Every structure is written in structure tokens, then in C-alpha cells.
Amino acid sequence: MTTSAVPTAAGSGSAATDKFKSNRITSDTSPERAAAIYKDVLSKLGEVIHEHEVTYQEYRVLKQWLISVGEGGEWPLWLDVFLEHFIEDSNSRIFNGTKGSIEGPYYVPDAPNLGSHATMPMREDEKGTALVFKGQVRDLDGNGIDGASVELWHADSDGYYSQFDDGLGIPEWNLRGTFTTDSEGRYSINTIQPAPYQIPHDGPTGEFIASYDGHPWRPAHLHLKVTAPGKRLITTQLYFTGGKWVDDDVAGAVKPELMLDPKPNDDGVDQVVYDFVLDPVSDPIYVA
Numbered sequence: 001m002t003t004s005a006v007p008t009a010a011g012s013g014s015a016a017t018d019k020f021k022s023n024r025i026t027s028d029t030s031p032e033r034a035a036a037i038y039k040d041v042l043s044k045l046g047e048v049i050h051e052h053e054v055t056y057q058e059y060r061v062l063k064q065w066l067i068s069v070g071e072g073g074e075w076p077l078w079l080d081v082f083l084e085h086f087i088e089d090s091n092s093r094i095f096n097g098t099k100g101s102i103e104g105p106y107y108v109p110d111a112p113n114l115g116s117h118a119t120m121p122m123r124e125d126e127k128g129t130a131l132v133f134k135g136q137v138r139d140l141d142g143n144g145i146d147g148a149s150v151e152l153w154h155a156d157s158d159g160y161y162s163q164f165d166d167g168l169g170i171p172e173w174n175l176r177g178t179f180t181t182d183s184e185g186r187y188s189i190n191t192i193q194p195a196p197y198q199i200p201h202d203g204p205t206g207e208f209i210a211s212y213d214g215h216p217w218r219p220a221h222l223h224l225k226v227t228a229p230g231k232r233l234i235t236t237q238l239y240f241t242g243g244k245w246v247d248d249d250v251a252g253a254v255k256p257e258l259m260l261d262p263k264p265n266d267d268g269v270d271q272v273v274y275d276f277v278l279d280p281v282s283d284p285i286y287v288a
Ligand code: DHB
Pocket: 076, 077, 078, 080, 081, 102, 103, 104, 105, 106, 197, 199, 200, 218, 251
């Protein structure tokens, strides 16, 4: 592992690629459905090429760029920033519970289980404003769910994720935890406010963003996976009202239902309550 003051796209991207490749992903998509999707993708791409009369030189530049995204390990970054929100949106329309949002490339399963009222794993000198994040997990009828699982992961106050820090030395499970709701379905987590996150932009993803004069920022966010036996797993993110980049997220993943507005509690610590509502598992079972 290299040591660098600022994680590079190649470092974070390769870690995300390795993590993704460690699972073999399959889908039971029928050959007919796959063929229909492939045909449509190609014909829509063809339409764009015709419409813009894309030249051979431009085609070769595209080829070169696609190759370098792969070589830099940046596909998880690029896909989760620019495409995942369409997938999430089209999958979540029919559900009634808490809104989902993209998973992003930095989820790691099996974070330490810490109970219902606990503190996120963090460094002794973890920088950042303390935050109490608490609430209840309920079913569609409003009943609290005992034993629901709340997985939380987020960036530190510099915007870096543990296990994807390109050698910065952040402890393995820093700011990653699994919580289990109490008998009333409640949870309470002590953590710190994450900073806005800048997708690594010193590689081909950065070139892509610069080419349309964009910026690489996501607003500060908490990532969550919430589920319970017999309930649909929800993957989502929560954002901070008034935060920088909330209205201009490079990943297009902010939703008005997913906002937090922490206020000081009696101890003067910023606190926010967010309740999750879970749909029953439908048939066919959908797992995000
Ligand atoms: C990316 C990073 C994130 O933290 C996130 O939530 C979404 C996308 C990325 O770098 O691709």
C-alpha cells in the first residue's frame, strides 16, 4: 500500500474494484430480457452517435478513456456516481417505506455489532462535530420493530472512508457500525458529522467531470442499510439541511425526504431524530 497525504483516484478506485470483485455477482435475468436491454442500450447509443455525428477521432478518444477508467480501477466510482441513481430510482418507485438512495462504492458488510444505543468505532482523537443520531424503525402500520438492523457507514470529517483511504491509515472499521433496535424499535448512535465528499478526481473520472466543467463534490451524508426479518432491506443516505452541495450533488442522489437538521440537545450536542419505515418483503423478493 502506498502512503499519500491525499487518497488518489487510482488508490481509492482500486480498493473499491478489489472489494467489488471479491463477490461473484449473478442475476437470474432471462436471456430474452437481457437481449431486449442490450438491444435498446445499443440503439440509444447509436441514436446519440448519429445525432451528434460523432467522429472517428472522438470515438478513439472514447475508447482510450474507457480503457483508462478500467486500468485505474475507477469503474465503481464512475458507475456509482453517474448511473446508480437511475437504477435506485427505477427500483424504489413501488415501495411505501423510507426512500432509498445509492449505495456508492464504499459499503463493507459485517461491520461490528454494537447494540441499540452505542458509539460508532472512531479514533480517540477523531476530528469533527459530535452528532447524536437516533430514531425508531417501524413497519407500515407504525409499530416499532424489535431487533431491526441498522448499518451505518460514513466519511470522516476530512471526507475519507475507512478501508478506501489509499494508505492514510484510518482504522479498519472506523465510522462503520451495525446497530440492533431495542424492544420499541429504537436506536441511538453517537458519531461525528461527516464532511462533504469529493470523488477522487485526479484520474479519468476527474477528466470526465472537467470535460463538462462540473465539480466532483457530494454533500455530506450518512450511508445506511436498514432491515428486519420479513422486511425489505432499504439502502439509503441522509443529508444535512443547508449543507454544501446538497442542491448540486455530482451523484444526483439527494431526495427531499432524506434530510437531517440536527439541533443541540440538553447537553449541547447536536442531535437529530430520523425514523425508518420498512415495507414488508414483497414477492418476488427484492433485495437491494
Ligand atoms: C462515490 C462515493 C460515495 O461516498 C458515494 O456515496 C457515492 C459515490 C464515488 O466515489 O463514486
